[in-house]
Amino acid sequence: MELLIKYGRNLETTKWFVNFSFENIDILLPSDIILESRYNTSVESSVRWNNKAVPVVNIDMLIKQQICVNVPEKVTSTLIVNSAHIYAVQTGVSPQLVKIHLSEFKLMPEIVHLYSLSRGIFAFRFFENKIQYAVDLNVFLEKSGVYV
Amino acid sequence: MDANLYQEICNNQKESETVSTEESVVTWLVFMAGKDIFALESQEIREIMRNTEIFPLPFVPSYVKGVLNRHGDPYAVIDIEKFLKQNEISENLFLILSDDSSVAFRISEIKEFHTAEKDDLKKLSDTVKDDFFTGVLDYKGITAPVLNINGIINKIREELGNN
Numbered sequence: 001m002e003l004l005i006k007y008g009r010n011l012e013t014t015k016w017f018v019n020f021s022f023e024n025i026d027i028l029l030p031s032d033i034i035l036e037s038r039y040n041t042s043v044e045s046s047v048r049w050n051n052k053a054v055p056v057v058n059i060d061m062l063i064k065q066q067i068c069v070n071v072p073e074k075v076t077s078t079l080i081v082n083s084a085h086i087y088a089v090q091t092g093v094s095p096q097l098v099k100i101h102l103s104e105f106k107l108m109p110e111i112v113h114l115y116s117l118s119r120g121i122f123a124f125r126f127f128e129n130k131i132q133y134a135v136d137l138n139v140f141l142e143k144s145g146v147y148v
Numbered sequence: 149m150d151a152n153l154y155q156e157i158c159n160n161q162k163e164s165e166t167v168s169t170e171e172s173v174v175t176w177l178v179f180m181a182g183k184d185i186f187a188l189e190s191q192e193i194r195e196i197m198r199n200t201e202i203f204p205l206p207f208v209p210s211y212v213k214g215v216l217n218r219h220g221d222p223y224a225v226i227d228i229e230k231f232l233k234q235n236e237i238s239e240n241l242f243l244i245l246s247d248d249s250s251v252a253f254r255i256s257e258i259k260e261f262h263t264a265e266k267d268d269l270k271k272l273s274d275t276v277k278d279d280f281f282t283g284v285l286d287y288k289g290i291t292a293p294v295l296n297i298n299g300i301i302n303k304i305r306e307e308l309g310n311n
Contacts, residue, residue: 109250131203
């Protein structure tokens with residue numbers, strides 16, 4: 001994905017992302033890692049997919065811990081995602097599908113680029129007074145202290 | 149001697165004298181970060197930005213406040229007071245550095261563009277040599293440490309593992 005974004009200007013590639021929107025930042029996950037979307041859900045400590053229990057992650061709480069933004073109090077959606085491991089990602093925001101031309105993404109400023117990359121943030125774009133981070137969920141969760 | 153060559157040498161001589169005179173005077177930007185006063189050579193600053201939004205960046209140390217948007221280009225915001233002394237700055241005033249590091253220092257207040265002789269910069273002695281300062285400047289009777297941008301940026305790169 002990083003290479004695609006780096007050379008996306010030449011490839012003229014567009015890609016669908018699932019957008020989790022929090023105040024002035026958005027978290028973008030590639031839509032092709034989404035296995036299933038379940039709406040009108042609530043907090044669940046145990047989620048099963050294909051008859052197997054999968055780790056449950058509350059992305060709202062992770063974002064709140066990392067950057068102290070306000071997040072919804074209630075969980076309303078659960079997305080089953082496959083990002084190296086299969087997770088049940090719970091959120092109270094309404095995930096939106098967005099199609100983005102990869103040339104719109106930029107790499108992080110050099111001084112924080114490798115650091116952010118090693119924590120799962122591989123690119124970003126400024127969009128409508130917000131910043132949107134394209135995220136490798138598996139790395140992001142590992143560095144957040146979520147054990148798999 | 150070739151007259152043209154002689155004239156060219158004379159012209160070069162005048163130009164080098166002019167440059168030499170210009171370089172003896174330096175314009176410093178004197179500014180506050182929290183309660184502390186600092187100075188930077190004005191040519192090390194590309195732009196002063198005020199009241200621009202900082203977008204948060206997950207995981208980074210507390211002195212990296214996030215990313216700001218300068219004409220579509222991202223700059224990592226470093227709270228210089230937090231980096232040097234652990235005190236947080238609340239003002240939204242930023243110095244965009246003119247090097248290629250894409251870094252903006254968050255500061256509190258601009259005091260003045262201060263013109264002084266280059267010799268007015270007192271280098272630090274080897275015993276008190278600090279990677280974060282190149283020396284001190286006498287500004288209206290106040291001693292203003294002059295930031296060593298390369299030293300600070302390299303230290304941040306080292307801490308973030310971005311060397």
